Amino acid sequence: MMTSLGDKGEGHRETTALLGNEDEGSVQTQTKVLNQGSWTQVSCPCCVSEQVEPLVLIQLSDNIQPVTKRWLISLIEVSERDGGAALLAHPGEDECGDVIVVSAPRCTLLRATEDLGLCKKYHNGDMVAFSYNDRDNFRNVDDMQEFLTLAERQYIVKYELDFLRAQKGQKIPGVPESQGVLKARENICQKLEKAGVIKDIFPLHDKQRLTDLCRNWYSGKQIWGQPLDSIQAYFGGTVGFYFSFLDFYTWALVPPAILGLVLTFLLPGGGSGAGVVKEQAGGVVEVDDSPSVSGHMVQAVFSMLWSTLVMEFWKRRSSSLSHRWGLLHLAERFAEPRPGFHGTLGINPVTGRLEPLFPEWQRQLRVGLVSVPLVGFFLGMVVLGMTGFYHGEALAQGFHQDSDSLFSGALLYLPSVAHIIYTNMLGNVYRTVAMQLTEWENHREESSFQNHHTTKVLLFTFFNYFAVLFHIAFYKQDLSLLRKRLASLLIVTQLVNQCTEVVVPFIVDRFFSAPQKKQQEDDPNVDKLRAQRSLPPFPGLFAEYIELLVQFGYLSLFSCVYPLTAVLLLLNNVTEIRADAYKICKLFRKPFSAPVSNIGVWQTAFEVLGFVSVMSNCWLLLLSPRVREFCLEGGISGRNIILFAILVEHVLILVKMILAFMIPDEPDWVRIKREQIEFHSMQALGQQVRE
């Protein structure tokens, strides 16, 4: 159920009364309380707690057999030694309902914290990789609500559920024989999802925290900053990093925006206002609304260096955030492989544990010999589609000019329509192929899987967005068309984004969901968990990142032809932050978010774009009619201009590389903290006498 902005009282009442069991007196921690008696019992005495916090909801199929549900609950509660997940389960409103609510006892949380390699505050205030043996030296270790963030607790539950494996071959009770036979060491959750028993697993919102977060984030008077720590605590690492990056990037847009304004409105010869009318050789009168040569140069050089500086300083920001959030020493490499990983069972040579093994060289062969060519093929198909479109358009135009009938007029639209259909189909096919290729590459770590998958989709999407612009810039070499296209893309994209991201959701939430809410609230017995279940799942941050990347591309690749780009982007991002915040808080199920220590492959994508921007800017400068004119006046030959442009390009790339090398990737204090941990672990190894 949604609390609309402002009616906090109602929200508070809900948090204490989620399943109708109103013992308001004990609800100091503001957690939602299910019927406490129905939770499964914890096995160890230290984990006994008066109150269990519901963390994750397992959505079962509607026609689940009670026997299957009981079997699953017992599996969740049994200790890890006996092949269970050592979690706490609650059957929802009754034994036959189609949900299981899961929570985690203290011991399971602490052990998983060590497994994941999370850093926590030590008694002396340092962030230290948590160790179960040494737990008493960590702060707040007795209060899980303080010790771990909500997102971490929920991720740990998912982590434990994900690694439920069948101890021996067995039949799943209440499921038809054809689907319900588990092999030894088979992943149980994956199997149940395939068999349709589990429909979804998602973390539960905490209404009170969410309301607080929203107030501090977007619905209050806070305009300039975002409560990043609270966002990270509530939504987890990936979401926290996304909003931190968005925040950082928005601030970073201020200098180019100011420069753009200055170049457009203050400097002589700049901006579309001071257009110069020229007669070209072909007799076509063209309005030259490009900025002056010096303005052009300044803008290009500035944007090339700016992109490097932004990414280098973001790396520093990112590493200090990841230290602050205890994510600097994640032990993913040494943890269990991701659930989808398969291979021949063997002893992991590093950790000595029994697990599926898959040789690295085989993965690299698959990536190099299959994935790379296939991705290249699809990129080729994009180019083919584009050339086909241009070719078809020229054909249709020629045909129309020849015959000039109604039919040929209608035929003019055919290439566009065909191209749109082609692009969409290609995109759909590619998404499937990319996911299956990445699965087939068989990555051991979730982060590696994500990075490879993101890279594939990213390349394609980026190509799709920029192929036309590159075609205009490099093949047609038509700067004024590029300028018009860029301006319209920027403005149209922003309008469309603002509509789809802010206005539509707001209207839907206000006018369509609100009556439903009312209706639900009239019925006191309604299962309030259903409110969250009815939301669509969160689509992930891919679309958000790609939007930023495309923006960054417009800005760094082509900004010198349209200096106001940064201003438009800055305006867009200020609202984007609020829109994204609203979306993730109100319009979707809460997503799981793995602990990550940076924004992963997106970092690289932005950096690569920075280098491509040098080439594209040098090229655009070369094409610029003003620069050509300037050179002709100065009597410089075309060959020498090109050679000079190449020289400038190489020097700029060198400068960018030197800058990137000179600016340390992490602030000194983070480096010291990291080295402290390395030194301590080296010492610990030295002091240990192994048998």
Add this chain to the structure above:
Amino acid sequence: MMTSLGDKGEGHRETTALLGNEDEGSVQTQTKVLNQGSWTQVSCPCCVSEQVEPLVLIQLSDNIQPVTKRWLISLIEVSERDGGAALLAHPGEDECGDVIVVSAPRCTLLRATEDLGLCKKYHNGDMVAFSYNDRDNFRNVDDMQEFLTLAERQYIVKYELDFLRAQKGQKIPGVPESQGVLKARENICQKLEKAGVIKDIFPLHDKQRLTDLCRNWYSGKQIWGQPLDSIQAYFGGTVGFYFSFLDFYTWALVPPAILGLVLTFLLPGGGSGAGVVKEQAGGVVEVDDSPSVSGHMVQAVFSMLWSTLVMEFWKRRSSSLSHRWGLLHLAERFAEPRPGFHGTLGINPVTGRLEPLFPEWQRQLRVGLVSVPLVGFFLGMVVLGMTGFYHGEALAQGFHQDSDSLFSGALLYLPSVAHIIYTNMLGNVYRTVAMQLTEWENHREESSFQNHHTTKVLLFTFFNYFAVLFHIAFYKQDLSLLRKRLASLLIVTQLVNQCTEVVVPFIVDRFFSAPQKKQQEDDPNVDKLRAQRSLPPFPGLFAEYIELLVQFGYLSLFSCVYPLTAVLLLLNNVTEIRADAYKICKLFRKPFSAPVSNIGVWQTAFEVLGFVSVMSNCWLLLLSPRVREFCLEGGISGRNIILFAILVEHVLILVKMILAFMIPDEPDWVRIKREQIEFHSMQALGQQVRE
């Protein structure tokens, strides 16, 4: 004293009788034995040994006071707790002699092994970072001759001597007041060297091992391989890596050499035999002896990809060597700072030890704001000198044509003479400046100091070598001059190198040193340590590496104009290996060699050269008359050729980057071993309960 090749019997007699104390029965280990009774006593019972191996010689000034020598010996022998070095000292032939021979007891060696982070064979055969607590689980831990290599033992002695620090302010006995006052925590060895008390410290040769090594290395029938493990064991990490690299690089020259031979002698249109006589616009008849277009292209593309492949595979080779030699986990960062390091005394935030501290940002400021501009200034001076030379030459030629007198004829030589003097002076000034700048940058680690110093000298030397070639290729754009210059450089340089490196030393050793040896051997009481003292100190590997780098430069930057480069280099290197081996074994004092895990900054230098080579090759292709002709025939405009060349360059750089990224820097098995160690140290940290 030198044993010439073959007379092993004599060599063996020497090893047992170095200081006249002939107890041949007990010399099973083939170590040189000083008068055992004169060694200082060891303090701990486990280190008592029947026989002490002399490792390092401290050469004192001739007029040393016995009281100073006694003080120094006591300092060397006293335990580390009392501010000594916990080593063993021997006063040489008598109390008044100007040498101290130093050895190390077992405990000191073992503790230093842990401090340095050396890996040793564990009882299960793995290479594990040595830990003193866990020493009994390491193989051969009771036999220092087996456990540590000779080079390691000697380096440890130097390491301990280097960190002798005054415990409190005190006067050095027997040294004038003006020079002999130590401040608290002052470095004693540095002070004594400044005061002239210590003239040199160097490791002693072990005649028997050296003879064995020489036999296996260059004087035997072994032609194809080098005994790399023995070289590393005897001479240490840096020398071991140099010869491994030389070996690897020589083998890597085989494919380009074959390609060069094929292109020159087998393909039509290639090589100087099939020259085409063309009349140029200016009426000058020019013999075009360049290879055909396709040969040109093949050679250029091959050499660009080859350079990347070589360096990537060398990285793999290097990491497996460094694992094999136990150098993968050096703890330099956490060890004491290098002796020359200074700063305000404070607590190291990482290790918690009291030591001088110097903030990283200040060092970076010094590098960025002072060193980089100064180096740039000197490089500018090189260019200035070169332009001055060309200018002066043109002037002198003009003057000579005008007056045609004897005086003007002599004047023709003035520019060359002036340029040589200028270059030499500049080089000398630069070397001093580079050393002092690097000292002033105040690096904490020796490796960082070495890298920064090497980079500075390297840039300058490389510039000096290549400025003329780049001038011809890029400014004069005269390919046939470049080809002649390159061929003559290659042949002349090789002849000169072979002479200075092989022939001259051999003659000196055979005809000038041999009579002296005879004379010495006639006198049985001569101090045989003096033989080693009379040798000049080893000049370091800088000149050897720069020679390889310059070779690599000729090959990758310009090879497409002279395809036989690789063949000549291959011939050169096969003899180079023997010459270098002979030099280091016979002609110089044994050098100290720190444990290092790779070839350091040279790796980067070769890689950078690989990328520069893409640019230079694309440019040379563009200039090639054959390519121009080919394009003119095909009717391609000059502008389009240039654009095509740029495209090719960018694509090749991309391919090189992808190759470098795709080939893992370490073989799988090394990665697993490294991760094992990381995992174990993480586990050890987790199991440890800190108070």
